[in-house]
Amino acid sequence: MEKSKMKKMKWFENWFDSKYYQILYKNRNQEEAKLLIDNLINKFKPNKYSCFLDLCCGNGRHATYLNKQGFKVDGVDLSDKSLNIARKNKNQNLNFYCEDMREYVKNNKYDFILNLFTSFGYFETKQDNLRVIKNSCKSLKINGYFIIDFFNSEIIKKNIIEKEIKIINDIIFKINKSYDKEFIYKQIEINDKGSKYTFTEKVRLLNKSSFIDLSKGLNLRLEETFGDYYLNPFNELNSDRLIIVFKKINNYE
Structure with a gap:
């Protein structure tokens, strides 16, 4: 009975809540996380009232560091085990929620939504990926930014x-x-x-054109495309990362 249930679970539901996931990835580079956040703050200059969402926050390393810089941050993830680690740093301006990224919507709440360290493209269908983009757009305030940090598929x-x-x-x-x-x-x-x-x-092999296609009709405008955590310009032939920055230009029904 238990094995049958496990087979029905999606890979990310099963793996991310496994103790072996935490062991294999326990040494993820905290300095790399700080580098990206510092450079994003310097580039986009959020004010002290800016509200952030870390979508698929995992153990909360980005969310916690952002909060330490003085910002209000919500973190969302599907893994209880990861969130239990993240919640050790919880405070009145740093909260974590166990939610499916396809379902999470908070209308016009956030100035910035961050989806970092290849936390996109886990789903079988384009429709599910589109739901994530659409709900993120709904959750952004006008002129808010949706920043996706993905791998460069070609590299x-x-x-x-x-x-x-x-x-x-x-x-x-x-x-x-x-x-x-x-x-x-x-x-x-x-x-x-x-x-x-x-x-x-x-993980689905997505490129710049794939993300632009997913954003069509959602009042998201492509603002920037970076190729690394120093925010150098993206080059498909040699950039390690594909960091897409969308800006919400108005509401939609």
């Missing part, structure tokens, strides 16, 4: 490391990466002292 495909083994806390992680026309896959085989598990990350 990911070009530099893919197909096989890799990591040993963390005596747990063996065998990582196999591949891609097709639509998705990039990361199969993670885990051996924890003889107990074996397999998870697969699956």
